[in-house]
Amino acid sequence: MSSKILIIGACGQIGSELTSKLREIYGTDNVIASDINTRKLELVNSGPFTILDAKNFNAIKDCCKNNNVKTVYLMAALLSATGEKYPMEAWDLNMNSLFHVLNLAKEKVIDHVFWPSSIAVFGPTTPKENTPQYTIMEPTTVYGITKQVGERWCEYYHNKYGVDVRSIRYPGIISWKTLPGGGTTDYAVEIYHKALKEKKYECFLSENTALPMLFMDDAIKATVDIMTANPEAIAIRSSYNLSGISFTPKEIAASIQKHIPDFKITYKPDFRQQIADSWPKSINDSEACEHWNWKHSFDLDAITKEMLTQLKEKNQ
Numbered sequence: 001m002s003s004k005i006l007i008i009g010a011c012g013q014i015g016s017e018l019t020s021k022l023r024e025i026y027g028t029d030n031v032i033a034s035d036i037n038t039r040k041l042e043l044v045n046s047g048p049f050t051i052l053d054a055k056n057f058n059a060i061k062d063c064c065k066n067n068n069v070k071t072v073y074l075m076a077a078l079l080s081a082t083g084e085k086y087p088m089e090a091w092d093l094n095m096n097s098l099f100h101v102l103n104l105a106k107e108k109v110i111d112h113v114f115w116p117s118s119i120a121v122f123g124p125t126t127p128k129e130n131t132p133q134y135t136i137m138e139p140t141t142v143y144g145i146t147k148q149v150g151e152r153w154c155e156y157y158h159n160k161y162g163v164d165v166r167s168i169r170y171p172g173i174i175s176w177k178t179l180p181g182g183g184t185t186d187y188a189v190e191i192y193h194k195a196l197k198e199k200k201y202e203c204f205l206s207e208n209t210a211l212p213m214l215f216m217d218d219a220i221k222a223t224v225d226i227m228t229a230n231p232e233a234i235a236i237r238s239s240y241n242l243s244g245i246s247f248t249p250k251e252i253a254a255s256i257q258k259h260i261p262d263f264k265i266t267y268k269p270d271f272r273q274q275i276a277d278s279w280p281k282s283i284n285d286s287e288a289c290e291h292w293n294w295k296h297s298f299d300l301d302a303i304t305k306e307m308l309t310q311l312k313e314k315n316q
């Protein structure tokens with residue numbers, strides 16, 4: 001049997017597009033999508049799919065052994081805003097799922113692991129502009145704590161047991177195919193949906209809150225690039241800073257107004273403002289650029305054009 005890829009959390013925002021891309025590259029039958037439920041029917045019906053609980057070690061192990069899975073992309077997680085509402089659940093899911101996959105690699109059931117980290121590993125004491133790869137990291141969210149601890153464990157398993165684990169610190173990801181859920185950067189997707197439907201949007205962050213963001217196509221490219229790079233090139237086994245663009249709610253609104261001139265934005269910051277205020281405004285990703293040739297393609301206006309065009313078409 002040829003070796004297979006397993007995506008855990010395949011129905012989520014990044015997981016669903018990653019599944020399509022990996023199927024395009026490696027063939028539909030070689031990529032098994034899995035999630036805790038069948039909430040995304042197009043994905044469930046588009047190739048091999050299995051119900052899998054990321055917290056269940058034996059279920060993941062059986063799936064890998066029975067299908068000759070050698071590479072796992074662990075995309076299941078509770079994000080920053082949901083993590084603040086359910087701290088223990090976030091700790092339980094985010095940490096235990098990572099241990100399960102790292103331990104399967106340690107036991108040599110699987111050979112390669114991708115695990116996403118996040119800009120949430122940084123905190124209020126981190127330099128905010130052009131945040132370097134190596135700097136002060138004192139996250140103040142449960143999600144950020146799980147990602148920072150997870151990075152340490154990834155590096156530990158690589159150094160101690162030779163596990164081939166690779167990781168990226170994703171910024172906010174903007175996409176039109178699947179909605180994000182439970183993050184602080186989600187406003188940058190919601191705003192396009194509301195702009196088309198209602199020509200107005202009430203933003204849960206204040207107008208000048210700059211955050212690092214990335215278009216989904218760039219995020220998927222980065223994920224594929226890091227996983228296909230030579231192992232020697234991946235000198236950082238905790239997680240790589242990754243940068244695309246940075247903008248504020250006021251700037252994204254101005255970009256939308258170039259296409260929908262009567263679009264209006266209002267601001268009503270909620271508990272997510274404090275999370276956003278603790279994160280960097282922009283990221284320095286020189287190591288990713290140098291080690292595995294990372295480079296983003298989409299700027300804010302290109303993202304706006306693509307989002308409005310694709311969403312309009314999808315909703316027709």
Ligand code: AKB
Nearest residue numbers: 079080118183184185
């Ligand atoms: C979130 O907002 O929680 C995520 C992230 C930046 O990791 N999108």
